[in-house]
């Protein structure tokens with residue numbers, strides 16, 4: 847009986863240790879916020895995948911942008927005007943943008959070269 851209690855105690859301590867590791871790992875992954883956004887063409891429409899990015903105010907946001915659109919033209923933009931982000935990404939290329947989300951709200955993400963390109967949004971939570 848005593849041995850069984852001791853074993854239960856060990857399992858309990860093990861669970862606490864695992865929980866602590868998971869907490870540290872998630873805290874580490876939370877800042878900076880890193881995303882990969884792929885620019886694709888789906889049935890003739892150009893979209894960013896994922897198109898909605900959610901962060902918290904004060905976060906350092908890092909976005910890796912990949913231009914995977916096979917049709918012409920070979921260049922597409924990635925812009926978040928409210929945070930002065932504006933990049934041109936060539937086909938098959940990757941560019942990384944980094945900024946601090948210093949204001950809360952919903953902000954437009956667009957290809958500044960082609961207005962028809964479906965917009966995305968950056969949601970900065972308070």
Ligand SMILES: [Cu+2]
Nearest residue numbers: 922923957960
């Ligand atoms: Cu475009």
